[in-house]
Amino acid sequence: xxxxxxxxxxxxxxxxxxxxxxxxxxxxxxxxxxxxxxxxxxxxxxxxxxxxxxxxxxxxxxxxxxxxxxxxxxxxxxxxxxxxxxxxxxxxxxxxxxxxxxxxxxxxxxxxxxxxxxxxxxxxxxxxxxxxxxxxxxxxxxxxxxxxxxxxxxxxxxxxxxxxxxxxxxxxxxxxxxxxxxxxxxxxxxxxxxxxxxxxxxxxxxxxxxxxxxxxxxxxxxxxxxxxxxxxxxxxxxxxxxxxxxxxxxxxxxxxxxxxxxxxxxxxxxxxxxxxxxxx
Numbered sequence: 001x002x003x004x005x006x007x008x009x010x011x012x013x014x015x016x017x018x019x020x021x022x023x024x025x026x027x028x029x030x031x032x033x034x035x036x037x038x039x040x041x042x043x044x045x046x047x048x049x050x051x052x053x054x055x056x057x058x059x060x061x062x063x064x065x066x067x068x069x070x071x072x073x074x075x076x077x078x079x080x081x082x083x084x085x086x087x088x089x090x091x092x093x094x095x096x097x098x099x100x101x102x103x104x105x106x107x108x109x110x111x112x113x114x115x116x117x118x119x120x121x122x123x124x125x126x127x128x129x130x131x132x133x134x135x136x137x138x139x140x141x142x143x144x145x146x147x148x149x150x151x152x153x154x155x156x157x158x159x160x161x162x163x164x165x166x167x168x169x170x171x172x173x174x175x176x177x178x179x180x181x182x183x184x185x186x187x188x189x190x191x192x193x194x195x196x197x198x199x200x201x202x203x204x205x206x207x208x209x210x211x212x213x214x215x216x217x218x219x220x221x222x223x224x225x226x227x228x229x230x231x232x233x234x235x236x237x238x239x240x241x242x243x244x245x246x247x248x249x250x251x252x253x254x255x256x257x258x259x260x261x262x263x264x265x266x267x268x269x270x271x272x273x274x275x276x277x278x279x280x
Contacts, residue, residue: 162174209258261273
């Protein structure tokens with residue numbers, strides 16, 4: 001695994017590795033018996049964590065290319081996986097948030113705050129707390145030390161699918177099935193600072209650029225939108241008509257560099273875009 005490698009998973013259970021520098025076909029890493037909902041690559045320990053529709057957490061050793069653990073982590077799908085240096089955090093369709101110790105995959109903490117799915121996790125930059133978006137339209141905030149529920153935010157009018165803290169942790173961006181992009185002032189009691197009808201269908205992902213000057217949103221409406229982080233101004237729209245982009249819902253986006261993004265879609269394609277912010 002290197003800085004040019006990315007991983008993808010799909011409904012057929014295949015997890016593949018792609019080298020963006022050499023291009024060409026991907027390499028099969030593992031096949032799980034159920035659709036893959038989430039992935040998290042640990043570059044330090046050379047492991048890949050795969051969450052499936054059944055709630056199983058598969059651990060793959062990337063050096064040997066073999067699956068080394070298959071754990072029944074949740075009773076429903078694992079929608080998101082995030083990590084700290086020592087721990088792994090999973091969000092499940094059973095409404096549970098779980099923290100696992102990476103060294104032996106022991107369950108350290110588990111918390112169930114809702115009977116609806118936990119869909120997305122964002123770690124505060126200082127890793128003292130995490131925000132979790134749920135299908136009951138709420139964002140909940142937990143202490144990273146013990147998963148104590150600290151506060152609950154009535155955030156959206158439908159499921160929350162996308163969350164991302166700003167570089168300083170002062171703001172949290174959220175998006176979801178209601179297609180609204182919102183920003184919340186963390187230091188002012190999570191007061192709402194922006195409420196933008198950003199897309200025509202649900203927002204699937206929010207991701208900041210490496211230098212945090214930009215962020216991107218992706219949507220079921222088949223568009224990618226690039227925004228100025230400071231002003232929340234829309235800078236660019238990437239779509240099929242103007243950029244030969246995806247033909248279906250765009251589910252995930254990864255910034256490789258400040259001017260390079262990688263996206264994946266229900267059209268079963270992975271695309272790499274070199275960004276220019278001039279007028280289309």
